Amino acid sequence: MNQPRSLSRRTTLAALAGAALAGTSAVPAAASDRHGRAVRFATFNASLNRGTQGALVSDLSTPDNTQAKNAAETIQRVDPDVLLINEFDYVESGAAVRLFLRNYLAVGQNGAKPVRYRYHFTAPVNTGVASGLDLDGRNGAVTTPGSDAYGQDAYGYGWFPGQYGMAVLSKYPIDTRAVRTFQRFLWRDMPGNIMPTDYYSAEAQAVLRLSSKSHWDVPVCVGRSAEDTVHFLVSHPTPPTFDGTEDRNGRRNHDEIRLWADYIGGRRRGSYLYDDKGRRGGLRPGARFVLAGDQNADPYDGDSYDHAIRLLLDHPAVNLPKVPPTSKGAVEAARLQGGANTSHTGDPAYDTADFGDTAPGNLRVDYVLPSRGLIPASNGVFWPTSDDPLYRLVGGGANVPTSDHRLVWQDVRVV
Numbered sequence: 001m002n003q004p005r006s007l008s009r010r011t012t013l014a015a016l017a018g019a020a021l022a023g024t025s026a027v028p029a030a031a032s033d034r035h036g037r038a039v040r041f042a043t044f045n046a047s048l049n050r051g052t053q054g055a056l057v058s059d060l061s062t063p064d065n066t067q068a069k070n071a072a073e074t075i076q077r078v079d080p081d082v083l084l085i086n087e088f089d090y091v092e093s094g095a096a097v098r099l100f101l102r103n104y105l106a107v108g109q110n111g112a113k114p115v116r117y118r119y120h121f122t123a124p125v126n127t128g129v130a131s132g133l134d135l136d137g138r139n140g141a142v143t144t145p146g147s148d149a150y151g152q153d154a155y156g157y158g159w160f161p162g163q164y165g166m167a168v169l170s171k172y173p174i175d176t177r178a179v180r181t182f183q184r185f186l187w188r189d190m191p192g193n194i195m196p197t198d199y200y201s202a203e204a205q206a207v208l209r210l211s212s213k214s215h216w217d218v219p220v221c222v223g224r225s226a227e228d229t230v231h232f233l234v235s236h237p238t239p240p241t242f243d244g245t246e247d248r249n250g251r252r253n254h255d256e257i258r259l260w261a262d263y264i265g266g267r268r269r270g271s272y273l274y275d276d277k278g279r280r281g282g283l284r285p286g287a288r289f290v291l292a293g294d295q296n297a298d299p300y301d302g303d304s305y306d307h308a309i310r311l312l313l314d315h316p317a318v319n320l321p322k323v324p325p326t327s328k329g330a331v332e333a334a335r336l337q338g339g340a341n342t343s344h345t346g347d348p349a350y351d352t353a354d355f356g357d358t359a360p361g362n363l364r365v366d367y368v369l370p371s372r373g374l375i376p377a378s379n380g381v382f383w384p385t386s387d388d389p390l391y392r393l394v395g396g397g398a399n400v401p402t403s404d405h406r407l408v409w410q411d412v413r414v415v
Contacts, residue, residue, distance in 0.1 A: 027078050028378060030411050038377045038411035039172070039222045041232070041368050042080035043292040045353075045405035046071040048100070049087045053145070053160040056089040060099035063107060068100065070393050070402035073109035077390065078382055078409050082220055083117070083169045084234045086294045086405075090125050090165030097122055097167050105169075117169035123181050125165045125213040128158025133204050156212035156238065166236060166293075168218050175219040175229070180275040182215040182259065190262075191272055193255050194305070199246040212238035212252065215259055217275075217283065228414055230374070231289040233260055239296045240303045241360075250305035253296055260291055261311040264318075264371070288373040290412065291318070294353075294366050294405060300346035302360040309367070318369050321376035324350050325368070325408050329383030329394065334362055336386075337397055352381055353405045356397045368410035377411035 030038040048071060050056045059065040075083065089096060097120050108114045128151065134141045136152040144150060145160040158164055168174070187195050187210040197205060218232040237257055240250035262270045263282040270282020283289060297309035312318060326349040334341040334348035339357025341348065352366040370376050383406045384390040395401045 027380065027382065027409075029079065030081065031378065038413050039082065039230070040078075040080045040409055040411050041082045041290045041292060041370075042078060042407055042409040043084045043086065043234075043294065043366050043368055044071070044075065044407040045086040045236070045294040045366060045403055046074075047087050047400075047403035047405070048085065049089050049164050051159065053089075053162070056096050057091055057099065060096055060103055063103040067402060068104050069109050072100070072104035072107070073112050074382055074393050074402060074407050075105060076109055076112035076115050077393075078380075078407055079113070079115055080407075080409055081171045081222075082230075082232055082290075084232070084292045085167045085169065086236045087164050087403075088122075088167045090122060090162030092124075092162075094120075094122060097169075101169070117171055119170040119172065119174045121168040121170075121174050121176060121179060121216070121218050122166065123179075123214065123216065124183060125162060126156035126183055126209050126211055127154065127164045127213055128161040129155045130161075131155050131204075131207060133201070133207065135200070135204050135208070137199075155209045157242075164213060164236070166213060166216070166234060168216070168232060168234060170220055170232075173221045175221060178219045180217040180277070180279065182211055182273070182275050183209065184276050185210050185215075185259075185274060187252070187255065189272065189274075190255055190259070194251045195255070196246040196248050196251055199248055210252070210255055210259060211235065212256065215256070215263075217263075222414060229288070230412075230414065231283060231287055233263070233283075233289050233291040235260065235293045235295075237293075237296050240305055240308075247305060250303055254305040254308040257295055257297060257308045257311055261315055264289060264291070264315065286373070287371075288414065289317075289371045290374070290410070291369040291371075292367065296365050298346060298360075298363040298365055301344045302363050302365075312367070312369060317371055319372045319374060319376060320369065321379055321410065323379075324364075325352075325379040325381045325410065326350055327381035327383035327406070329385045329388075329391075330354075330362065330381060330406075332385050333383070333396055337362070350381075352383075352408050354383075354394070354396065354400075355404060366405055366408045368408050370410060370412045373415060375413040375415055377413060379410040380408075382407040382409070
């Protein structure tokens with residue numbers, strides 16, 4: 001397969017001198033020019049997940065949880081207009097999102113300015129939802145939450161319903177009535193899917209959902225008219241690891257990414273899709289979108305099945321920036337940690353997750369990809385170097401004060 005348009009082979013730091021290196025304490029604000037004000041879209045796997053149901057609400061009920069303060073400060077330093085948070089436990093009442101907004105984001109952290117989001121969206125996910133079947137072929141069907149065995153038999157891995165959920169925060173209005181979710185779309189209903197049918201029983205194949213969390217199309221009105229709507233396409237595919245030779249997670253990750261490639265691929269390509277309300281088909285041709293999330297797939301390195309993310313990086317509907325989001329901190333981390341990082345093919349400047357020196361090493365797995373009809377502007381990865389005062393928010397290797405993922409942002413202008 002041809003090299004993705006978004007990446008070159010390893011480059012030197014000198015070649016990145018003119019790029020937007022957001023891994024410093026000074027992240028530029030979204031700018032204005034003759035095309036109008038840029039809108040900053042971002043994704044952040046903030047690791048705001050907890051091991052027991054209700055624990056996140058408990059932690060966010062007071063303003064002094066260290067990890068939540070770090071996550072809030074990270075967001076405040078970048079100040080996105082529209083943000084996806086991955087690994088934010090879903091709570092049906094929405095209480096966790098409201099508490100994070102009120103007790104953390106609306107409070108300036110360590111000198112950072114508060115950030116306020118008037119609009120937000122969250123919905124159920126498949127993680128921790130019991131399938132009622134023995135999906136992994138061990139221990140029988142485990143239906144009592146609270147264990148690894150339960151997580152293995154859930155529609156998406158999780159110890160309780162809603163673990164590792166998602167939330168969208170926005171300074172612009174969200175058309176909640178037009179949101180489409182694909183939580184219950186069945187894997188078997190994707191034509192040409194690569195489900196390992198030798199691994200799953202016939203009963204499992206009949207009910208297994210494709211999305212390990214969910215896929216959401218969240219329309220955001222970034223201007224004064226309906227024509228200014230940008231569809232925020234968000235998801236968090238399963239990691240392509242933690243399985244066996246059948247590669248069930250790698251295959252699922254591939255098809256979760258493929259769902260978006262088909263959704264934005266035109267009427268014919270996306271005609272098989274159906275959302276949770278029964279509406280069929282993909283995104284209307286010509287509609288503008290930003291696709292974001294922790295895709296758990298690197299274009300070159302790691303355990304991704306058939307370089308799955310290239311389905312999006314090479315997609316004709318995607319309008320990539322000239323230079324992908326980069327950071328100096330990622331380059332430094334790969335150099336200092338060594339190990340698996342030394343054998344990587346991809347440029348470490350593009351890495352977005354710090355997985356240390358053991359396999360798979362640091363990877364580019366978090367993406368914010370604009371569509372045609374949007375003009376990509378500044379971008380970056382929030383990954384400060386060790387001599388930066390904000391390095392305390394990221395740490396390095398085994399030291400994870402906030403998350404092992406970095407916030408990735410992309411400014412766009414609507415044309």
